[in-house]
Amino acid sequence: xxxxxxxxxxxxxxxxxxxxxxxxxxxxxxxxxxxxVVQHRAPGKRDHLTALVQEMTPxxxxxxxxxxxxxxxxxxxxxxxxxxxxxxxxxxxxSIDEKVNYSRPAIDVLFETAAEAYRSALIxxxxxxxxxDGTNGLRVVQAFGGLTxxxxxxxxxxxxxxxxxxxxxxxxxxxxLEEIGEYLTHVAKNVGGxxx
Numbered sequence: 001x002x003x004x005x006x007x008x009x010x011x012x013x014x015x016x017x018x019x020x021x022x023x024x025x026x027x028x029x030x031x032x033x034x035x036x037v038v039q040h041r042a043p044g045k046r047d048h049l050t051a052l053v054q055e056m057t058p059x060x061x062x063x064x065x066x067x068x069x070x071x072x073x074x075x076x077x078x079x080x081x082x083x084x085x086x087x088x089x090x091x092x093x094x095s096i097d098e099k100v101n102y103s104r105p106a107i108d109v110l111f112e113t114a115a116e117a118y119r120s121a122l123i124x125x126x127x128x129x130x131x132x133d134g135t136n137g138l139r140v141v142q143a144f145g146g147l148t149x150x151x152x153x154x155x156x157x158x159x160x161x162x163x164x165x166x167x168x169x170x171x172x173x174x175x176x177l178e179e180i181g182e183y184l185t186h187v188a189k190n191v192g193g194x195x196x
Contacts (some may be wrong), residue, residue, distance in 0.1 A: 005090075006033045006121045006191065007070065008184060009114045011107030011137065013040040013129030015157025017049075019177055020127070021056045024075070026181025029058040033188055035075045036064070036084065036092075036114065038105045040129065043081035050077055068092045078105035085113040101133035111137025115144040122146035123187070125180060126171075129161030138170040148172045149180060 012019055016039045024035075039049060053075060054061040062068075064076040064084050069091050078084035082094040083105050100106035111124050111134060124141040126134040128151060138148040150171040153159035165171050175183060 005070075005072065006123070006188070007036065007114065007118050008033055008123045008125065009036045009038075009110055010125045010127065011038045011111060011129075011134040011161075012127035013103075013107075013131060013133065013158070013161060015128040016040070017052065018157065019151065020053065022177040023125070023127075023181045023184075024053070024057040024059070026178055027057075027185050027188075031059065031185060031188055032072045033184075034070045034072060035059070036070070036078075036086070036110060037075060038078045038084060038107045038110045040103050040107075040131075040133070041078075041080040041105070043104070049080075053077060064092045064094065066092070066094045078110065080105075083109040085109060086117045087113075088117055090117060101131050103131065103133055107134040108137040112140045115141040115146055118144075118146065120145035123149065123184065125149045125151075125184075126162050126165050127151045127177075128156035128158050130158040131161055132164040134161055135165045135168050135170060138165050139168065142170055142172070149183070150174050151180065152176050 050063050060074045085093045148171050150162040150165050153163040155176045
């Protein structure tokens with residue numbers, strides 16, 4: 001059985017790699033909370049995403065695998081062509097179920113399953129992208145008492161994804177990219193990690 005700690009989930013699509021770089025560089029090497037990331041990826045194409053993200057941060061970066069336990073100071077990336085889910089025992093699982101919002105991995109799938117597992121211990125972040133993936137996921141995160149953040153559409157390479165969530169009324173905070181990293185760092189330092 002895993003331990004219920006605080007955790008961050010991030011969803012992004014078009015322009016996401018550059019946005020992710022800013023957030024990860026701001027949170028820095030002392031950020032202890034696990035970070036789970038869905039970046040929309042093309043199936044069957046070697047994109048070297050893990051290596052690219054590892055260059056952005058001193059945190060450990062891994063491609064998520066089935067039954068992997070979630071650990072601190074680690075960034076987990078959803079593999080291409082698999083949905084990434086969080087189980088009730090705080091382990092990861094992968095699924096080849098149908099695409100959601102034309103995507104697999106889908107942001108909604110990660111956000112919704114993480115919300116059910118982590119409840120109020122979850123912070124969900126939606127970045128740049130060209131779909132409405134993530135909007136329903138943020139709605140579920142809020143319903144379970146988690147915190148929701150969207151990138152300011154004005155600073156997004158493609159505004160549609162964060163704009164969709166904001167217009168749906170499921171975003172607690174709207175921040176520029178640097179502010180997202182600063183906020184996460186501030187909350188982590190002042191709230192702590194484990195949930196008893």
